[in-house]
Amino acid sequence: MRVAVVKESAPGERRVALVPETVQKLRQGGLEVLVEQGAGDGAWFPDDTYTAAGAAVTTTDDLYATADVILTVTRPDEAGLRRLRAGQAVIGMLAPLTDPHLARSLAERGVTAISLDGLPRTLSRAQGMDALTSQANVAGYKAALVAADAYGRFFPLLITAAGTARPAKLLVLGTGVAGLQAIGTARRLGAQVSGYDVRPASKGEVESLGATFIDLTSGVSAAGEGGYARELTAEERDAQQAELAGHIARHDVIITTAQVPGRRPPLLVTADAVAAMAPGSVIVDMGSSQLGGNVAGSVPGQSVVTQNGVTIIGAENLPASVPTAASNAYSRNISALLLHLVTEGELKIDTTDDIQAGVVVAHGGEVVHPAVAKLLAADTRTEGIEGDA
Numbered sequence: 467m468r469v470a471v472v473k474e475s476a477p478g479e480r481r482v483a484l485v486p487e488t489v490q491k492l493r494q495g496g497l498e499v500l501v502e503q504g505a506g507d508g509a510w511f512p513d514d515t516y517t518a519a520g521a522a523v524t525t526t527d528d529l530y531a532t533a534d535v536i537l538t539v540t541r542p543d544e545a546g547l548r549r550l551r552a553g554q555a556v557i558g559m560l561a562p563l564t565d566p567h568l569a570r571s572l573a574e575r576g577v578t579a580i581s582l583d584g585l586p587r588t589l590s591r592a593q594g595m596d597a598l599t600s601q602a603n604v605a606g607y608k609a610a611l612v613a614a615d616a617y618g619r620f621f622p623l624l625i626t627a628a629g630t631a632r633p634a635k636l637l638v639l640g641t642g643v644a645g646l647q648a649i650g651t652a653r654r655l656g657a658q659v660s661g662y663d664v665r666p667a668s669k670g671e672v673e674s675l676g677a678t679f680i681d682l683t684s685g686v687s688a689a690g691e692g693g694y695a696r697e698l699t700a701e702e703r704d705a706q707q708a709e710l711a712g713h714i715a716r717h718d719v720i721i722t723t724a725q726v727p728g729r730r731p732p733l734l735v736t737a738d739a740v741a742a743m744a745p746g747s748v749i750v751d752m753g754s755s756q757l758g759g760n761v762a763g764s765v766p767g768q769s770v771v772t773q774n775g776v777t778i779i780g781a782e783n784l785p786a787s788v789p790t791a792a793s794n795a796y797s798r799n800i801s802a803l804l805l806h807l808v809t810e811g812e813l814k815i816d817t818t819d820d821i822q823a824g825v826v827v828a829h830g831g832e833v834v835h836p837a838v839a840k841l842l843a844a845d846t847r848t849e850g851i852e853g854d855a
């Protein structure tokens with residue numbers, strides 16, 4: 467079976483789906499590996515490192531014409547999609563809950579679509595395949611660095627002959643994988659860190675990292691399915707926003723990471739909350755995307771300074787800015803999934819398997835993933851998104 471790694475084409479995307487070290491492992495598993503010319507350049511893996519690992523570096527035309535499975539980080543671009551043919555499979559982070567129409571168009575063309583976003587994350591045998599976690603870890607780490615870079619003061623307490631600097635007060639809103647990594651990194655940089663999440667289970671995790679957990683008196687508790695948060699009701703959201711605003715104003719740096727799968731990211735920092743912050747404060751909005759963000763006024767991929775001197779950074783794709791580490795981890799995840807799907811050198815699709823049921827989106831001309839099929843059936847919600855503003 468021929469497995470091919472494409473060069474990512476999304477703006478600013480520097481990751482690559484497979485790194486040379488993993489090429490060797492796949493070859494030991496009996497797979498042939500093709501790599502599009504320059505695929506690893508952005509992550510500092512030149513073509514010759516793939517050749518040395520036993521891959522064949524080739525042209526885009528040859529790769530799409532001869533590969534059985536295409537490996538990507540994010541969804542292929544339009545040109546790549548047009549090249550896919552019936553019987554081929556594509557594996558990547560295809561975000562089918564936010565873009566169900568991609569799944570439908572791949573199904574219509576007989577392409578098997580497999581998305582790492584759907585992996586059941588609490589299944590211990592799937593942990594090595596969990597790309598959402600590995601990439602969120604990278605993103606949380608980088609968010610703390612981005613915040614420190616934009617902040618005009620020190621993060622740590624510094625006592626020098628020129629005076630004493632108090633430590634920065636940093637608040638992380640949303641303490642899942644990325645939030646906890648941001649807390650750990652900010653603590654190592656010396657900031658005084660607090661965290662908040664709607665899932666009650668996260669309190670212990672925040673405290674175990676030496677940060678303070680903020681308990682809201684409004685007591686919003688929203689554990690959802692599969693370890694995720696559920697979407698808040700309008701009343702819960704209003705109570706949460708109002709109470710958070712007071713805490714936000716007392717902090718110098720805010721990092722937001724809140725997500726609810728398949729929904730618009732919840733708004734946690736309102737325009738009033740931003741207006742109450744001191745000049746020089748910094749907010750890094752990791753929820754920032756074309757769907758909206760966690761912070762009023764954040765713009766994906768941009769840094770804006772408000773009238774009252776608050777810098778709001780719309781941190782859209784932080785893993786791409788740590789491309790080597792992010793690619794190393796992603797490569798292990800995608801190859802573990804691939805080897806799980808392969809039996810006797812062939813891709814064997816079997817959605818009675820828990821892992822496959824989560825990741826296989828389209829196969830045999832059908833959208834087979836129930837949640838994606840449901841979104842497509844309810845075609846009035848063509849964006850695949852519900853929720854608040």
Ligand code: NAD
Nearest residue numbers: 587588640641642643644663664665693695723724725732
């Ligand atoms: P995510 O990226 O979906 O969301 C980030 C955080 O935002 C979550 O902690 C969520 O609770 C929080 N959030 C959502 N709405 C919010 C709101 N209105 N206000 C405040 N916070 C809000 O989450 P994630 O980091 O991918 O993790 C999701 C869950 O999966 C977590 O419980 C995590 O511990 C769990 N997980 C488990 C495993 C495992 O068991 N192996 C692996 C990975 C993740």
